[in-house]
Amino acid sequence: MPPSTAPLSLRSHAPRDPHSVSAWSLIKPYWVSKEWRIAWTLLIAIIAMDLVTVRITVFLNSWSAQFYNALQTKDVRDFPHLMIVFSGIVAALIVLFVYRRYLSQMLGFRWRQWLTDQFLREWLGERAFYRIERDRLADNPDQRISDDLQSLATTTLSLSLDLLSTVVTLVTFIFILWTLAGALTVTLGGKPLVVPGYMVWAAALYALGGSFVMQKLGHPLVSINYQQQRVEADFRFGLIRVRENAEQIAFYDGMRTEENNAKTIFARIRDNWWRIMKYTKRLSFVLSFYSNIAFIFPIAVAAPKYFAGAYTMGVLMQVRSAFSTVSDSFSWFINSYGTLVEWRATVNRLREFKRVIHTTHLKESVLPATEHGGINLHFVDAPTLTTRGLKLALPNGTPLTTIGDVAIEPGSRWLVRGASGAGKSTLLRAFAGLWPFGDGAIDAPVDAHMMFVPQQSYLPIGTLKAALAYPAPADAYDDEACREALRTCRLEDYAARLAESAHWTRVLSPGEQQRLAAARVLLHKPDFLFLDEATSALDAENEARIYRLFDEHLPKTAIVSVAHREALAAFHPHTLEVERSGERAVA
Numbered sequence: 001m002p003p004s005t006a007p008l009s010l011r012s013h014a015p016r017d018p019h020s021v022s023a024w025s026l027i028k029p030y031w032v033s034k035e036w037r038i039a040w041t042l043l044i045a046i047i048a049m050d051l052v053t054v055r056i057t058v059f060l061n062s063w064s065a066q067f068y069n070a071l072q073t074k075d076v077r078d079f080p081h082l083m084i085v086f087s088g089i090v091a092a093l094i095v096l097f098v099y100r101r102y103l104s105q106m107l108g109f110r111w112r113q114w115l116t117d118q119f120l121r122e123w124l125g126e127r128a129f130y131r132i133e134r135d136r137l138a139d140n141p142d143q144r145i146s147d148d149l150q151s152l153a154t155t156t157l158s159l160s161l162d163l164l165s166t167v168v169t170l171v172t173f174i175f176i177l178w179t180l181a182g183a184l185t186v187t188l189g190g191k192p193l194v195v196p197g198y199m200v201w202a203a204a205l206y207a208l209g210g211s212f213v214m215q216k217l218g219h220p221l222v223s224i225n226y227q228q229q230r231v232e233a234d235f236r237f238g239l240i241r242v243r244e245n246a247e248q249i250a251f252y253d254g255m256r257t258e259e260n261n262a263k264t265i266f267a268r269i270r271d272n273w274w275r276i277m278k279y280t281k282r283l284s285f286v287l288s289f290y291s292n293i294a295f296i297f298p299i300a301v302a303a304p305k306y307f308a309g310a311y312t313m314g315v316l317m318q319v320r321s322a323f324s325t326v327s328d329s330f331s332w333f334i335n336s337y338g339t340l341v342e343w344r345a346t347v348n349r350l351r352e353f354k355r356v357i358h359t360t361h362l363k364e365s366v367l368p369a370t371e372h373g374g375i376n377l378h379f380v381d382a383p384t385l386t387t388r389g390l391k392l393a394l395p396n397g398t399p400l401t402t403i404g405d406v407a408i409e410p411g412s413r414w415l416v417r418g419a420s421g422a423g424k425s426t427l428l429r430a431f432a433g434l435w436p437f438g439d440g441a442i443d444a445p446v447d448a449h450m451m452f453v454p455q456q457s458y459l460p461i462g463t464l465k466a467a468l469a470y471p472a473p474a475d476a477y478d479d480e481a482c483r484e485a486l487r488t489c490r491l492e493d494y495a496a497r498l499a500e501s502a503h504w505t506r507v508l509s510p511g512e513q514q515r516l517a518a519a520r521v522l523l524h525k526p527d528f529l530f531l532d533e534a535t536s537a538l539d540a541e542n543e544a545r546i547y548r549l550f551d552e553h554l555p556k557t558a559i560v561s562v563a564h565r566e567a568l569a570a571f572h573p574h575t576l577e578v579e580r581s582g583e584r585a586v587a
């Protein structure tokens with residue numbers, strides 16, 4: 001078996017440049033998918049609510065002028081009326097706020113669900129997930145599918161909706177501020193200079209200046225955030241491995257090593273976090289300076305006209321609130337900077353992931369698998385599985401072994417032997433279409449049911465029946481057939497526990513797991529059965545019994561066994577010797 005212990009990102013050979021998949025190609029497909037109707041309806045409803053909110057804010061702005069004027073002139077008659085109007089405005093804003101959030105959560109989730117379906121299909125389909133792990137093409141796919149897709153959907157939605165309502169607000173309030181504040185006349189070099197809409201220019205300069213400083217100071221955060229997501233996922237993956245291998249670690253007394261390993265990975269989180277803190281500190285200085293100054297800045301700019309008697313108190317307040325709205329809108333970039341940075345990091349990770357998934361699909365389905373030609377797997381209308389000039393190589397092209405021409409007839413029994421590391425499991429991978437590295441061809445009978453049973457079979461967490469029926473669904477076999485298969489493989493005690501749910505890999509002993517795998521074979525009745533040391537944990541008597549069962553129940557099934565035990569030769573009239581980088585020998 002290939003060694004595989006280092007953290008994934010350390011082993012990652014993924015090309016660095018993710019630019020061949022654009023951000024747009026991640027975002028667009030949902031909006032033109034089958035779900036487009038509901039997606040656009042929700043989006044339009046949210047935008048409509050945003051526009052109504054802007055309209056109400058405009059109304060609130062003119063209300064504020066009347067309100068402050070009423071206060072200044074101590075107008076007791078108008079005051080209660082203005083308070084009632086305000087209650088109406090607040091009620092409308094509350095309803096809009098609640099339903100806008102509700103609908104955007106709904107849309108965000110629907111989009112995420114759609115994206116998850118797509119990515120799951122592409123990742124699991126065509127075995128891209130296997131190739132990604134085998135060739136170490138991308139780190140932490142689980143994180144990309146669970147966290148990154150969620151953040152792509154929700155953040156893209158919130159950022160773009162925010163941007164849209166900001167632009168609408170900006171345009172509306174620029175108009176209000178322009179008309180309200182009027183022009184300012186300044187004397188330059190003895191000549192009077194009229195600046196029309198001077199408060200708008202002041203707000204724009206104020207916000208653009210802030211955004212410029214923010215971008216200058218904060219741009220390294222994009223790559224640091226990308227790195228943070230990666231090291232967090234590595235850390236989590238390391239802890240999951242401890243959980244999954246708890247018993248082995250406890251037997252080896254490997255706790256201190258595990259603790260040190262976890263601390264080493266955590267040190268990378270810490271180092272990266274210091275960098276995040278350093279840049280966030282700089283940004284916080286700018287942000288806090290900026291937001292505090294925003295309180296007084298508009299009044300300072302409007303003061304000359306107020307003292308000259310051009311504005312009443314109400315107009316001054318209205319100008320101030322319009323100025324804040326305009327400069328807030330201009331500052332959209334500054335306020336969303338943190339979110340934009342995380343969004344960029346997420347998008348880059350997904351672009352890289354999508355590119356890797358697509359490349360692996362292309363690489364093995366269209367192009368030759370290696371520069372040495374690659375193993376071509378054909379499906380032919382013949383009952384025999386044959387190899388023609390088959391040579392296996394490592395992914396880097398180093399020759400591994402030569403298999404040559406072999407014909408595996410239905411019902412035949414083959415024992416594959418050879419030293420450890422010679423390439424026996426790799427040969428089975430090639431039969432399964434999982435190993436394209438090498439030369440020659442494999443002709444596999446079309447529609448033949450092939451089953452590969454490794455030393456430790458995968459048992460899904462769930463009912464014993466589901467574990468037994470895997471990869472078929474639990475209801476593919478009736479209970480009595482399942483119980484009979486278990487009893488035949490001497491698992492009588494478990495025959496009554498079919499409906500029990502458990503983490504069966506932890507419950508069953510390795511020998512019991514191998515007998516469960518044998519029972520699975522009896523249920524599935526494959527045409528070709530490949531056993532990779534699948535009975536190694538059994539005593540000689542039980543092992544022989546399993547092979548006799550196969551002879552009895554599966555006479556038409558071709559069986560190819562990879563095994564070291566001599567005793568198994570009695571069950572296999574044919575032998576295939578696999579020698580590392582040497583000549584093949586067929587007996």
Ligand SMILES: Nc1ncnc2c1ncn2[C@@H]1O[C@H](COP(=O)(O)OP(=O)(O)OP(=O)(O)O)[C@@H](O)[C@H]1O
Pocket residue numbers: 001002003134135394395400418419420421422423424425426427
């Ligand atoms: N994904 C991989 N990347 C690089 N090398 C690999 C990979 N998978 C297997 N190998 C190498 O290919 C060689 C053959 O491995 P294989 O698992 O086929 O050996 P084997 O004959 O089944 O050995 P054993 O009897 O010990 O199970 C080994 O040297 C192994 O390290």
